[in-house]
Amino acid sequence: xxxxxxxxxxxxxxxxxxxxxxxxxxxxxxxxxxxxxxxxxxxxxxxxxxxxxxxxxxxxxxxxxxxxxxxxxxxxxxxxxxxxxxxxxxxxxxxxxxxxxxxxxxxxxxxxxxxxxxxxxxxxxxxxxxxxxxxxxxxxxxxxxxxxxxxxxxxxxxxxxxxxxxxxxxxxxxxxxxxxxxxxxxxxxxxxxxxxxxxxxxxxxxxxxxxxxxxxxxxxxxxxxxxxxxxxxxxxxxxxxxxxxxxxxxxxxxxxxxxxxxxxxxxxxxxxxxxxxxxxxxxxxxxxxxxxxxxxxxxxxxxxxxxxxxxxxxxxxxxxxxxxxxxxxxxxxxxxxxxx
Numbered sequence: 153x154x155x156x157x158x159x160x161x162x163x164x165x166x167x168x169x170x171x172x173x174x175x176x177x178x179x180x181x182x183x184x185x186x187x188x189x190x191x192x193x194x195x196x197x198x199x200x201x202x203x204x205x206x207x208x209x210x211x212x213x214x215x216x217x218x219x220x221x222x223x224x225x226x227x228x229x230x231x232x233x234x235x236x237x238x239x240x241x242x243x244x245x246x247x248x249x250x251x252x253x254x255x256x257x258x259x260x261x262x263x264x265x266x267x268x269x270x271x272x273x274x275x276x277x278x279x280x281x282x283x284x285x286x287x288x289x290x291x292x293x294x295x296x297x298x299x300x301x302x303x304x305x306x307x308x309x310x311x312x313x314x315x316x317x318x319x320x321x322x323x324x325x326x327x328x329x330x331x332x333x334x335x336x337x338x339x340x341x342x343x344x345x346x347x348x349x350x351x352x353x354x355x356x357x358x359x360x361x362x363x364x365x366x367x368x369x370x371x372x373x374x375x376x377x378x379x380x381x382x383x384x385x386x387x388x389x390x391x392x393x394x395x396x397x398x399x400x401x402x403x404x405x406x407x408x409x410x411x412x413x414x415x416x417x418x419x420x421x422x423x424x425x426x427x428x429x430x431x432x433x434x435x436x437x438x439x440x441x442x443x444x445x446x447x448x449x450x451x452x453x454x455x456x457x458x459x460x461x462x463x464x465x466x467x468x469x470x471x472x473x474x475x476x477x478x479x480x481x482x483x484x485x486x487x488x489x490x491x492x
Contacts, residue, residue: 232272328365381422414439438467
């Protein structure tokens with residue numbers, strides 16, 4: 153069972169010397185303010201820029217009775233034509249997945265390569281990764297459904313680019329090696345009562361995400377998110393533990409659900425200890441409760457109501473790009489869904 157596909161993109165960038173970019177300031181007392189409008193930029197040595205990219209993939213699904221094997225290959229070729237010269241990058245990625253049918257259960261596993269390409273004017277090494285997963289899930293009509301998965305991904309030559317949103321990274325660079333691994337567990341059931349059902353579901357994710365090499369510090373005054381990261385330190389913004397709980401009531405035409413998501417505290421920099429411009433090295437854990445309800449007016453029309461962050465929890469989700477960023481407050485919505 154063969155699947156062959158391709159994607160071709162041709163991007164052209166024309167420099168606009170009349171483009172302006174205003175400067176803004178961020179203050180803890182006055183908030184966001186315009187510092188000064190900018191004058192049109194000069195063209196300098198910037199010229200038109202072109203890039204052409206071709207990707208081709210081939211997947212084959214092969215069945216041997218209860219065993220199904222799915223190998224795949226992807227070829228990538230990118231040509232950049234910038235004012236600093238021409239650059240070409242090409243590589244081939246391999247992957248294979250497999251599943252084994254055990255009547256009421258399904259065993260599955262996979263190994264796949266990945267990449268992130270450096271930019272056209274960059275001297276960086278291509279970022280590569282190797283991901284592996286193995287697990288088991290229930291199948292068929294069972295009163296309790298579940299899935300348990302172990303995952304592991306190794307990153308080599310991780311690429312970061314200068315960006316305020318990336319945490320004041322001062323220069324593009326390969327920051328080294330890292331790895332993520334963990335276990336995902338999903339379990340659920342639906343209780344049949346007289347006249348209604350009670351679906352319940354719990355999902356848990358345990359993750360270990362670490363630097364596998366020691367990062368070198370930047371030489372400028374701006375704090376680099378990867379400065380002072382040593383082997384074994386945790387990667388920023390990846391929680392060790394996440395939990396999602398969902399329960400509801402389902403009647404003939406009416407259904408309503410509560411969904412609770414909680415995630416562990418996270419580090420915001422590679423050092424795991426250094427405060428950045430007055431901000432703590434960690435963001436605390438938080439939990440958010442959401443509610444939703446649906447009522448079928450007809451076979452094709454459903455009215456729904458939703459309230460996100462039902463308890464109006466106040467929490468921080470980031471300290472990028474410049475200061476703490478709060479999570480969404482309580483948001484209510486009402487709507488109609490039409491099926492044609």
